[in-house]
Amino acid sequence: MRTLKVMIIAVLVTVLLPQTLFAWSLHGEMTRVVLDSLPWINRYNNITITEYSYKDNSPYNSKYKIAYLDGNIGDKTSAKKILSLYADEPDWGMDDGLSLSPSQALTGGSQGWRHQYFLLFGGILRLGEAPDRALHFYNMAVVAFKAKDFYWGFRFLARALHYLQDLTMPFHTNPGPTMLLISNLFDINGLTAMVSNHHFALEDYQEYKIKKRDLLYIRSLRDTDPIKVNDVWEAGFELANRSKNYSESLWNLQCKIFGDNLSSKTRVQIRPEKVSSGALKNEYDKIIIGSLIDFSAITKGFLRYARELFKNID
Numbered sequence: 001m002r003t004l005k006v007m008i009i010a011v012l013v014t015v016l017l018p019q020t021l022f023a024w025s026l027h028g029e030m031t032r033v034v035l036d037s038l039p040w041i042n043r044y045n046n047i048t049i050t051e052y053s054y055k056d057n058s059p060y061n062s063k064y065k066i067a068y069l070d071g072n073i074g075d076k077t078s079a080k081k082i083l084s085l086y087a088d089e090p091d092w093g094m095d096d097g098l099s100l101s102p103s104q105a106l107t108g109g110s111q112g113w114r115h116q117y118f119l120l121f122g123g124i125l126r127l128g129e130a131p132d133r134a135l136h137f138y139n140m141a142v143v144a145f146k147a148k149d150f151y152w153g154f155r156f157l158a159r160a161l162h163y164l165q166d167l168t169m170p171f172h173t174n175p176g177p178t179m180l181l182i183s184n185l186f187d188i189n190g191l192t193a194m195v196s197n198h199h200f201a202l203e204d205y206q207e208y209k210i211k212k213r214d215l216l217y218i219r220s221l222r223d224t225d226p227i228k229v230n231d232v233w234e235a236g237f238e239l240a241n242r243s244k245n246y247s248e249s250l251w252n253l254q255c256k257i258f259g260d261n262l263s264s265k266t267r268v269q270i271r272p273e274k275v276s277s278g279a280l281k282n283e284y285d286k287i288i289i290g291s292l293i294d295f296s297a298i299t300k301g302f303l304r305y306a307r308e309l310f311k312n313i314d
């Protein structure tokens with residue numbers, strides 16, 4: 001009975017998630033900043049761009065066409081460029097419009113399913129497969145590096161990184177305060193607007209800070225030490241488990257900073273540049289910076305782990 005109740009609540013809550021909210025803003029740009037403090041990656045600077053030639057059993061949107069943004073086939077590129085450019089690739093539509101799971105509607109569709117991992121009600125209910133997608137593309141990288149194809153090796157690693165990085169975004173692992181979601185169960189449209197407002201507010205503010213080159217934000221990406229990765233899926237799960245705990249505090253702070261209007265049941269756009277200095281802003285920055293520290297730590301830790309795949313290849 002309790003399980004059924006949990007399921008019903010989860011269905012009603014999670015179906016509200018907006019379709020387009022499945023990423024930090026600027027994965028690629030933030031990855032580039034992280035890589036600025038990883039000198040060994042610069043050794044891989046003479047990589048030939050190769051055409052995609054892999055068998056991948058996962059379904060993808062048939063309209064998605066692989067783009068080569070770092071040059072033409074046969075041109076030279078670098079690992080840093082590949083990782084920075086293609087850490088954004090999973091958001092370009094490959095995961096859109098698919099039938100992956102009967103439960104995918106609960107996460108806003110197939111893209112939400114692949115890019116998120118909700119741990120609801122203390123982790124009793126898990127929805128999504130971001131850790132699985134990270135592992136999937138790590139395994140694709142294993143195949144590519146075995147074939148000495150450094151281009152696709154690094155490009156698959158960039159995709160794997162995307163899903164791990166998504167898991168450091170608190171609203172990707174917990175959409176909002178449980179009690180508030182439950183108490184608004186019977187106003188689906190209103191709740192959708194509330195969840196969207198908060199999700200967009202966080203991403204708009206984070207994007208603004210990165211674009212402005214806020215020193216604390218940039219430092220958190222650049223100066224963080226790697227975490228130890230022993231297993232890709234486990235690393236993703238641990239990130240989700242941690243980031244879900246920030247969600248409710250962020251929600252409450254955002255109400256105070258941007259006004260209760262943010263939790264109104266109509267769409268509200270925030271003005272990141274209007275946030276005034278003070279204790280609330282400091283607290284808000286501190287939590288987001290904590291998430292960016294996780295973003296940096298997993299990016300460096302994952303690449304250190306993956307380095308075993310290619311460091312001994314001539």
Ligand SMILES: [Zn+2]
Pocket residue numbers: 022023024090091115162166
């Ligand atoms: Zn994403």
